[in-house]
Amino acid sequence: MSSIRLSRRAALGAALAIPALPARAQSFPDRTVRVVVPYSAGGGTDVVAREIVRHMAENLKQTVIVENRTGGNTAIGANYVAGSAPDGYTLYFGGASSLVVPPLVTQQIGIRPEAFAPVSLVLKQAYGLGVHPPFASSVEAMVGKLRAEPDKHGFGHTGTGGIGHLIGERLMAATGTRMVSVAYRGFQQTVLDVISGRLAMTFEATANFLPFLADQRVRLLAVTSDRRLSQLPDVPTFVEAGYPDLVVQSWLAVFAPAGTPAPVVARLNEAVVYAVRQPSFQAMAARQLQTPEPGSPEALAELMRTDIAAWRRVIEPLNLQVTN
DSSP states (O other): OOHHHHHHHHHHHHHHHTTHHHHHHHHOOSSOEEEEESSOTTSHHHHHHHHHHHHHHHHHTSOEEEEEOOOTTTHHHHHHHHTSOSSSSEEEEEEIIIIISHHHHOSSSOOOGGGEEEEEEEEEEEEEEEEOTTTOSSHHHHHHHHHHSTTTSEEEESSTTSHHHHHHHHHHHHHTOOOEEEEOSSHHHHHHHHHHTSSOEEEEEGGGGHHHHTTTSSEEEEESSSSOOTTOTTSOBTTTTTOGGGOOEEEEEEEEETTOOHHHHHHHHHHHHHHHTSHHHHHHHHHTTEEEOOOOHHHHHHHHHHHHHHHHHHHGGGTOOOOO
């Protein structure tokens, strides 16, 4: 066979092979897509996920459902997705509190961030410092009291090694103060003890304080965002109080299992970005004091790297290892 004929055959084979991967991406999805949420139905993360999947379904023209897989400090849901086929039909909805912090504070849960392919960031949310109103009227007054009375006052959180706990540790490191760390099963009991004065303060997602602010049962001293929240214009940031190390934003995002083909990830990214930009999602996020912020898979990967490094700097000096 002549070399010309061989070259033509090779060229034809290459031409036929080129559309193969994009063709698979173009046919995706051809069945139901599941988005695994590692928290219970009806909770804040679940509510956000259900609004996202509703609009993802519109864009993908396919059924998209939420599947709640709870337990193991989010490890049950995360590891289920990590072990699923990397075909784009099983996704994970989580964030810093489920993919970044847990692997740094315990070796038992087995969550590995590298087991996931980033799809898109969905939103960011700040934490707030809520205090028993008579305790302090400003961050400056609070720090003065804590310095004068070390180890006398407690800060509550919903789990050792969680973001609320770690922000409290960051506060003590930044201000040179000492408090008693008090773990609770949930925010409701925590905030009741703040209201009663049994507990001086707690860090929690800012929106969770809203029901208690209007009647001044809790005073919000500061938020951990880099600028004031438009919904709470009178609440300063820790940056304004002189503590830039307390800029902390939690986030939620969509992930696929590692190894998911790039064209499939790109198609999913398109669907998530579409969902986040819908007016109904934007309005829901605003009500919950969240900032919608979709982006590329590469941007989400960089956010994770930055977050892991930042939280490692907080956690390693504590020599913190949580056992389940």
